[in-house]
Amino acid sequence: MTRDYSNFLPQRARDAGSHANLSPLQALGWQPFFTQQISVDDLNATPPVRVVEVHRNGLHVLGDNVDTILPPISDVTVGDWLMLNPSHPRSSRALERTSLIKRRAPGTDRQEQLIAANIDTAFVVTSCNQDFNVARLERYAALAFEARITPVIVLTKTDLVTDAQSYIDTARTVSDMIDVVALDARGNAPRTELIQWCKPGKTVAFLGSSGVGKSTLTNALLESQSIETQAIRKDDAKGRHKTTRRELHAMPNGCLILDTPGMRELQLTDAAEGINDLFADIRELAAGCRFNDCQHETEPGCAVLKAIEQGALEAVRLGRWRKLLAEDAFNSASLAERRSRDKAFGKMVRNVKKLKDVRR
Numbered sequence: 001m002t003r004d005y006s007n008f009l010p011q012r013a014r015d016a017g018s019h020a021n022l023s024p025l026q027a028l029g030w031q032p033f034f035t036q037q038i039s040v041d042d043l044n045a046t047p048p049v050r051v052v053e054v055h056r057n058g059l060h061v062l063g064d065n066v067d068t069i070l071p072p073i074s075d076v077t078v079g080d081w082l083m084l085n086p087s088h089p090r091s092s093r094a095l096e097r098t099s100l101i102k103r104r105a106p107g108t109d110r111q112e113q114l115i116a117a118n119i120d121t122a123f124v125v126t127s128c129n130q131d132f133n134v135a136r137l138e139r140y141a142a143l144a145f146e147a148r149i150t151p152v153i154v155l156t157k158t159d160l161v162t163d164a165q166s167y168i169d170t171a172r173t174v175s176d177m178i179d180v181v182a183l184d185a186r187g188n189a190p191r192t193e194l195i196q197w198c199k200p201g202k203t204v205a206f207l208g209s210s211g212v213g214k215s216t217l218t219n220a221l222l223e224s225q226s227i228e229t230q231a232i233r234k235d236d237a238k239g240r241h242k243t244t245r246r247e248l249h250a251m252p253n254g255c256l257i258l259d260t261p262g263m264r265e266l267q268l269t270d271a272a273e274g275i276n277d278l279f280a281d282i283r284e285l286a287a288g289c290r291f292n293d294c295q296h297e298t299e300p301g302c303a304v305l306k307a308i309e310q311g312a313l314e315a316v317r318l319g320r321w322r323k324l325l326a327e328d329a330f331n332s333a334s335l336a337e338r339r340s341r342d343k344a345f346g347k348m349v350r351n352v353k354k355l356k357d358v359r360r
Contacts, residue, residue: 146274210262
């Protein structure tokens with residue numbers, strides 16, 4: 001018997017205001033954005049499933065009465081939605097994403113690493129100790145802005161410092177468009193302070209270094225201790241990797257949480273718009289420069305340099321903006337060069353195969 005998927009379409013969409021009213025797919029984060037990419041026939045032939053965990057040898061996917069492991073599929077990451085092809089799983093179609101978090105992978109081979117897809121809110125987590133670093137917060141924020149994800153800075157370990165307000169004030173300088181929340185991750189504060197972003201059917205992600213409390217925060221929101229945690233080193237406040245893979249977890253209220261491994265290196269790529277959004281203050285100042293191509297170095301009539309002289313802008317912030325733009329431009333060009341080279345190599349391989357087939 002053919003199953004009826006019509007209740008997943010917009011005109012029959014259920015009220016997503018509470019967990020009890022969510023359909024099985026909505027509970028996994030299904031949105032009208034994905035419905036618009038498919039037809040009822042697609043739903044009947046290839047049911048939608050979401051990638052909730054990426055293993056080295058496969059993808060763990062969930063759907064309506066679907067819980068299975070698929071073979072690895074190129075360019076698919078945790079959070080992606082697939083139209084499951086039961087006969088040929090590798091041919092399952094990935095739907096267009098609402099958002100994608102990616103970075104240049106560590107190393108020198110100019111690879112791109114996909115972190116997560118279809119995230120609504122990114123909690124950028126840092127602790128009130130030696131891990132706190134404005135430049136790092138700006139990198140994560142630019143990553144979120146580029147992906148059109150709402151970033152929220154979460155400061156943890158406030159119980160270990162006597163002046164948490166100084167950390168809060170500094171974090172707020174990252175962008176006036178980003179909320180800053182300070183809390184003790186071990187108590188009830190995560191459930192009360194973060195719940196406004198953790199709505200039924202939404203997907204949130206915790207991003208940050210190892211040892212800042214991402215897994216502790218996840219456990220608090222899940223109201224369990226299912227994710228193992230570990231204390232930081234006392235000598236340098238650095239964390240040890242406990243979370244080793246990216247995996248979606250369901251909160252009791254129907255929100256999905258992605259706990260990610262700590263990232264020691266975060267190299268931006270294809271993030272120019274996110275950087276410009278993050279440094280909107282500099283962009284607005286630059287609009288008042290005498291010259292359209294002002295580099296904000298020694299040019300006369302530079303509104304940015306004037307703001308620095310007047311104390312309205314810190315010179316170190318301008319320096320970090322320049323550094324991120326230069327890094328992004330270099331990485332984006334390097335990756336574009338690699339893609340072009342890989343495409344040319346693939347074309348050569350196909351031509352060789354065709355030639356062999358003709359000779360046979």
